[in-house]
Amino acid sequence: MTQNISRADIFEEAEVFVFPASFAQQRLWFFDRLAPENPFYNVSIAVRLTGALNLTALEQTFNEIVRRHETLRTTFVMVEGQLMQAIAPSLTIPLTAIDLRNLSETERETKVEHLASLEAQKPFNLTAGSLLRVTLLQLTETENILLLNLHHK
Known part of the structure; x- marks a missing residue:
């Protein structure tokens, strides 16, 4: 369900920046509304990491990337009938760790x-x-x- 809010509601939020969506973003929004819950525009990658890994540093690294790139802090809202980008001043993303170390090699690969x-x-x-x-x-x-x-927005 799309929430339709007013410009006053947006500007009352501290430091949220709101801009009109581009035509390409409007097209992606239309397709998302047309076929909700679809993964059509997901860009997924799996990377094998070898060696000692500092989970805290890895999570901090991704959060620093999010801090530096507004596009990763952008969501979409309808404002007075117009699709707008809402850019949050900050956003923390969790790093979800799933421990598969107790599985056999075959079970691990299947689970991966x-x-x-x-x-x-x-x-x-x-x-x-x-x-x-x-x-x-x-x-x-x-x-x-x-x-x-x-x-891929």
Whole structure:
């Protein structure tokens, strides 16, 4: 359900910047409304990381990327019947870690494929939250798979 709000409501929010959506963004919004809960515009990648990994530093790194890039802090709202970009002044994304270390190698690989597929198919909510999701699959003490899922807006 699309929430229609007024300009006054937007500007009462502290430091939220609101701009008209581009034609390309309007097209993506239309398709998202036409076929809700679809993963058509998900851009997913799995990266194998080898070596010691500092989870806190990894999460801080992605949050620094989000801090530096407004597009990753952008959601969409209808304002007086017009689609607008709402850019949050800050946003913290969680790094979800899933421990698969207790599984056998065969079970781990099967689980990795299953979880990567699920994440790639999980739709984004364009009106709330982040348009980037980060999941770490822990295989061994020095082997990890990083799943990145980004909405192509």
